[in-house]
Amino acid sequence: MSSKLTFYFYVALVLVFLTIPSCCCSGDAQFQNCSGFYSCGSLQNIGYPFCDGDEPCGCGTFSLFCESNKYTLMEWGYRVLGIDVPLQKMTVVRNDLWENICPEKGYSPSNRTTNAQFTYADRVRELNIFYGCSSEVESQVQVKSNLTCHIPGVNESRVVFTDSFIQDLRGCKVSIRVPVLPRAYDDLWDGKISLHEAVKQGFDAQFSSPMGACTACVNSGGRCGSDNEDKLTCHCREGSYPAVCPTNNGKRHGMKLALGIAASAMAVFATVICYCVYRLRENRKIKEYKKLETHIRQYGSLAPKRYKFSEIKKMTQSFKDKLGQGGYGGVYKGKLPANGRPIAVKILNVYEGGDGEEFINEVASFSQTSHVNVVTLLGFCLDGNKRALVYELMTNGSLEKYIYGESRLSWEQFYQIALGTARGLEYLHCRCNTQILHFDIKPHNILLDDNFNPKISDFGLAKLCTKKRSNISMAGTRGTIGYIAPEVFSRCFGGVSYKSDVYSYGMMVLEMVGGRKKPCGEAKNSSEVYFARWAYQRLLLDEDLKLQEVTSEEEEETAKKMTLIGLWCIQTDPSQRPSMSKVIEMLEGSLEDLEIPPKPFMCSPLGSRNDTETLLALPLSPVHESSASSSSF
Template identity: 60%
Template sequence: MITSFAAAFVSVIGTVMALLYVRRKFGSVPLLFCRRSHMEISRHVESFLRSYGSQILRRYSYSEVRKMTNSFKSKLGQGGYGSVYKGKLLDGRHVAVKVLSKSKGDGEEFMNEVASIGRTSHVNIVTLLGYCFEGQKRALIYEFMPNGSLEKFIFAEEDLEHPKLDWETQYQIALGIARGLEYLHRGCNTRILHFDIKPHNILLDEDFHPKVSDFGLAKLCPKKESIISMSDPRGTIGYIAPEVVCRTIGRVSHKSDVYSYGMMVLEIVGGRKNVNTGADRSSEIYFPNWIYKRVQLFEDPGLRGISNEEDKEKAMKMVLVSLWCIQTDPSNRPTMSQVVDMLQGSLESLQMPPRPYLSSPPRSPPESPTTYQLSS
């Protein structure tokens, strides 16, 4: 029998799927804008590029893009906004070239990428090197990340090509992503909210240092402001903060990225998707609920690859921080700066968070948090 928690989860997921279907089918832009001619859209994007992109990013012609990718010979992956190919610049540097889908004619995702990461510089944010815009032909040129996306390293079962990472590496990846998000939220002149944090959008360099990528859904807001208005949900099912779908839960803000981060780190810890519809027992369908119960009762969570106390401590820190990040009420979640401090601090200093609920937040105050300590 499915628990009430799982039922609430299914209800929310159903709502998200319906809303995202409407968005994909009808678009999120006003009807008048959708009716713009290709020429009007091109003028709009060109005006934007003069303001944001032309001074700091190199502009490539489409023929140059074809040449650097060897006519799109080596495909690295496929995303919601287009395909990514491996390329090589004239100076010998390898690059990743994202060729955007023609169906996204309004140019929103293209402009989001240029405006958001075109002026950023951080070790945990992927570097945008240039772009191509020739009417319907649009591409973005990024630094090349040899190890690809985080996704293939945490969901692989017995994949010899992409073995499960050790706990020190997983911990450093979680910390690096937190630092990248902290920079987006606090280190830029304009606050950048990503809205699509998930393993697929975290890239790894040759040393497995993580970099946040894919800013097609990003929103920019003044640095002093944190609350933003949104006309429709954006993000990926399984990582979307509850307030993005149901505004009665709370206001959409940088705390929405915190929620997505927490859900992603739980998947890193568990080595599985947070929702497992094939689980034998209903209690194991939703991993955050399952892991919370185990930690609350000081039971062994049975995480793979833990061979010593150091691994155990890193794993427990990642679990507790994640459970704080996925609190239903945004005001109960930490900021990304606090997440960095929590990960770098001692396990003994972390408190057991209240149980996160996907339905509306409880009316009564949450139970008093207790300090979590390693069992011997």
């Protein structure tokens, strides 16, 4: 019997025994207190490993008490919104953020693991909430909370929130990290709910408990509880014991035997059901694996070299040197066994119910490409549920860290990076056998080699389509907020096509220039500090951009050229954006040949209080992603 089937069997036994009515007879007080279930508000039939904190049953870490018709964990200060004992999962929310998310005494960021028996469940998302922020900081972020909190001794009281990878915002006094449910995270960014509503929905947490030992206790006629050291105690009618209840007279033995037979029959039935569910899941995994194999085989000799997972471990010395963490998994440094060539290995996360789309996209896209400005895929691993991608190592990491980090590049290097990226995109759009739309062009996905030559990476969101089709059909939204073209959000702006990549490229180019902009003290309202609008006004008046580290007319001309091209690329109407072939022509041409484009505009994701035609914000101060920003492959 497999480990998963054994787990289902024990779950079935626990469910069976927890539903068997207890015989009410005199005996140990703790046995009586632990015999039944209890309820509070929407939480019904609560049992081991949870217990009522006002009763002497004893369950240590999982002791609850009912307050305002909701259960709260006494030890950790979390309000419990839901409990799933078989899956050992519960939904909780920080009690101190239930009524008001404004800090009264100041908070410190909470650790990811709150307790040894209490951890975040898979796919929990995190928000960083910043308090006491200046008006300048509020104007720089794309989404504001529309909240203000009074903090003693702090003049500014604005509240903003960001993705968890933004660890710090200069100009904010207090910050906390709050986990939320994935659906609440998405609804918050879509403007469907407020920040406080997202936090109040809580997050899923996994708890550990000796359910197998509890089953043995219940099978002996006892009830599960915990002692002062949080170890399981079996409460029986005649007293409490470390594991199971002792055998007494024949009458009691006969009663337990009868109950055992009935329970066994029910357990067998429940186990059959659980086994069927287990087999269905395994069949889905097998079907997914066969689907991936079919996709790989159709590329024949064009497919990159295939490795076993044991070979991947050997290449990376058992994943010894981690380069970063991306949205789809970790990236590790390694060497090819044949020639010792440095490589970067991306280990893809495999989520329950996933169809492996990002894996297929990566292998399929790279099987079609060979270009100096596209990262080379050297191999892949599809070994059961283990998936990995092997790339050439890009030693200088991603472009993102050179825009805002301390390591500065020259304006000529930025220009060459913009030109090389444009050539790579033009190749994907026009010169592949199958047109490839990337859908996630951003500084983080532009990697730099030893000579700072750019290469496009991460095709997990890419879509392959025939060149004859001007527009493509696509379900849902793909990309990163801040770089997504308006038609990808809403089809009322036009059809989704290669022009959507042009928009993302334009936003990236503007960010390359805008990251070198000095803070603008002449802005009259917050919307004017958005770099694209600010730069457009100055170009319209034929004024200098006043950028940092511009020391010559040639550098000023390069900055203006990149800004003009970026503004052309982010036109709201896709038909007004140039193709990547035209972008290359514009980059290689003269500044005098470039006209000022129409004024680009669109509403920000959650609207603007000051201006209904606010541009999507570009950050004007360093904003770092997670450790994945330094991934080099």
